[in-house]
Amino acid sequence: MNNRSQISHGDKSRNTRLGRLRDLVPVTSAIVGIDLADAKQMVVVCDHDSRVLARKTFRVRAWDLGAALDWAGQKAATAGFAGVTVACEPTGHRWRILGQLAAERDMAFVCVQPLISAWARRGEDLTTxxxxEKDAVIIARLTAQLRCYVPEVVDETWGRLRHLGARRERLVVELTAQVQQMRDLLECVWPAALTAANYPFRSTTWAATMTVILDRDGGDFTRTKRLGLDRLENLVRKEVIRWGAEKPGLRITRNLFAALDDRAGVIAHRRGALERVEFLLADWLETRRRRLEVEQRMVAVLDGLELTELVTSIPGLSAIGAATILAETGDPHRFSSARALVKHAGLAPRERSSGTFVGRTKVTGQGRPGLRLAAWRGIWGTLRVNPVHAARYTHLTTRGHNRLKPTQAQAAVAAALLRQLHAVIVTGRSWDPDVATFGSRRRPVEVAA
Known part of the structure; x- marks a missing residue:
């Protein structure tokens, strides 16, 4: 720290955050702690010393908590407070409903992380x-200590992008599971089919040929052998269009036709297993179609936000890759800095030092796992074509005795990608390799005459 006041940037950010929270939790307002559940809501009204002023159980759904907030406001006014601050844990969808009801009544609204509540519960007494009733009081006490946060205000567009991102992630998980099942089944009963193409599950020709063979035979290859290679190729030419390609790579079709005579595998299970593969191929095709539809909608949302050109200015980052990341982050403007976004993803380094001891630095691993995964997937393309990211990765994995393992270097590059994505969106400027490398534009070196 070189500044005269000895206040670091972290201190300034923390002070700013605490100032915003103090505006929402002023000492002139009572604190309403609510433990949300399905049909039973515990509401307590506390002062800033955690003294309970009123307590009541409302056996209603979250949508009917307006009466509870009105009751809490009356109790706070009776105790001499000018207003109330509503606090809860972000439980399912109920906290959003509560936040909406509080906003309709001009009441401040904050959330308390469940993990912090769990730690506070252990420190309350030794009974655990x-x-x-106790959880509602703990929520109110943590709010009085400003150990809370301001929940994200999601508008319609960013909220839609988040829901589409969640939908896409579920479809990606389904696709991965279907591929793994097909691979396991074929390795057991027909391993020769997996060697017909270098990357069978990336080949539309392989998928189309397998669909034709299994739909005709159901595990008995006699009919396909009688059909002959020429007629099989004609059927594959029609089927491959359904899989999204214009024409097949017939070399793969010929390899699969030759593999019909291969007897390797558990023959007794072949017919039933291949029938399952036939079902999985149909499911895989439909899941791929649904994922493509969701991705098109996500890119359309990105176009509506006028961000597509900005985010794709980062070499190697596709529009859908950026949309997947932004579906997890929400509007990047809500983060005070790029580092805050990296911390939100759990990719910030965790410092461990005390006195003369310096521990091993690792990433925190906290925050949103989905955001870490999206950033991790995003660098698969940037490491190949982005010169700044490739150079950074090479430097981290080859520097002296302090070089990083490949996975550690990839985590560092993923954090850099998030910082750069934050920068291009917040500033509204396209990605610049000089800024990405040095943090600012390099000035041209003046050569003396």
Whole structure:
């Protein structure tokens, strides 16, 4: 720290955050702690010393908590407070409903992380009791200590992108599971089919040929052998269009036709297993179609936000890759800095030092796992074509005795990608390799005459 006041950037950011929270949790307002559940809501009204002023159980759904907030406001006014601050844990969808009801009544609204509540519950006493009554008081006490946060205000567009991103992630998981099942089944009963193409599950010709063979034979290859290679190729030419290609690579079709005579595998299970593969191929095709539809909608949302050109200015980052990341982050403008976004993803380094001891630095691993995964997937393309990211990765994995393992270097590059994505969106400027490398534009070196 070189500044005269000895206040670091972290101190300034923390002070700013605490100032925003103090505006929402002023000492002139009572704190309403609510433990949300399905049909039972525990509401307590507390002062800033965690003294309970009123307590009541409302056996209603979250949508009917308006009466509870009105009751809490009356109790706070009776105790001499000018207003109330509503606090809860982000439980399912209920906290969003509560936030909406609080906003309709001009009440401040904050959330308390469940993990912090769990730690506070352990420090409450040695019984480790967990009841709705105690949890509501703990929520209010943590709010009074400003150990809370301001929940993200999601508008319609960013909210839609988040839901589409969640839908796409589920479809990606389904696709991965279907491929793994098909691979396991074929390795057992017909391993020769997997060697017909270098990357069978990336080949539309392989998938189309397998669909034709299994749809005709159901595990008995006699009919396809009688059909002959020429007629099989004609059927594959029609089927491959359904898989999204214009024409097949017939070398793969010929390899699969030759593999019909291969007897390797558990023959007794072949017919039933291949029938399952036939079903999985149909499911795989449909899941691929649904994923493509969702991706098109995500890119359309990105176009509507006028961000597509900006985010794709980062070499190697596709529009869908950026949309997947932004579906997890929300609007990057809500983060005070690029480092805050990296910390939100759990990719920030965790410092461990005390006195003369310096521990091993690792990433925190906290935050949103989905965002870490999206950033990790995003660098698969940038490491190949982005010169800045490739150079950074090479430097981290080859520097002296302190070089990183490949996975550690990839995590560092993923964090850099998030910082750069934040920068191009917040500033509205396209990606610049000089800024990405040095943090600013290099000035041209003046050569003396």
């Amino acid at each position: 009791d967990k009841t709705d």
